[in-house]
Amino acid sequence: MDINQVISRNLQQLRLQTNMTLGKLSEKTGLSKAVLSQIEKGNSNPTINTIWKIAEAFGVTYSALLESKRVTAQKVTLDQVAFQKDDDGHYRIGCLFPSNINRNFEMFMLILDPDSEHVTDGHKKISEEYLFVQEGCIEIVVEDTSFKLKTGDSMCFDGMVRHVYKNPYQRVAKVYCMNYYGNN
Numbered sequence: 537m538d539i540n541q542v543i544s545r546n547l548q549q550l551r552l553q554t555n556m557t558l559g560k561l562s563e564k565t566g567l568s569k570a571v572l573s574q575i576e577k578g579n580s581n582p583t584i585n586t587i588w589k590i591a592e593a594f595g596v597t598y599s600a601l602l603e604s605k606r607v608t609a610q611k612v613t614l615d616q617v618a619f620q621k622d623d624d625g626h627y628r629i630g631c632l633f634p635s636n637i638n639r640n641f642e643m644f645m646l647i648l649d650p651d652s653e654h655v656t657d658g659h660k661k662i663s664e665e666y667l668f669v670q671e672g673c674i675e676i677v678v679e680d681t682s683f684k685l686k687t688g689d690s691m692c693f694d695g696m697v698r699h700v701y702k703n704p705y706q707r708v709a710k711v712y713c714m715n716y717y718g719n720n
Contacts, residue, residue: 538578542604547575583623584629627654651703660696661717665713
């Protein structure tokens with residue numbers, strides 16, 4: 537199933553489960569009813585920030601909107617991963633393993649183009665973010681502290697605080713990211 541159709545189905549299901557109107561969802565997300573309607577009809581390719589806003593409005597994880605169905609074993613090849621883009625297209629994120637009732641984490645591959653950055657104001661859900669740099673180098677700023685990570689390096693931090701992914705280098709950076717939600 538196409539990723540936009542998956543998002544469409546999950547958005548419809550969440551709205552039905554919570555009895556939330558498009559108007560109320562619009563108020564909670566700051567997105568227009570027209571934009572939300574297009575997403576719900578599967579006629580839109582929402583950005584990463586748009587999906588985060590919708591997920592936070594429902595109190596679910598980012599990947600809850602991307603999950604197509606529950607499986608007991610799953611092999612994921614990179615060509616199967618649907619990547620979402622940020623507003624400028626230089627930061628891409630693909631969900632490898634979404635969170636679900638039995639999995640209190642979600643795992644992503646992040647791709648950051650050279651000379652670009654992506655800002656996250658922090659996740660509303662209590663979380664820890666774990667990174668592993670597969671390829672290239674990045675700088676990550678957590679609150680006001682900057683860390684340089686090169687291929688093979690990893691780190692973790694409080695996912696609720698503002699963090700910025702930066703790639704001031706001349707090579708694409710590929711990073712695995714796990715958001716862990718603990719027992720909440």
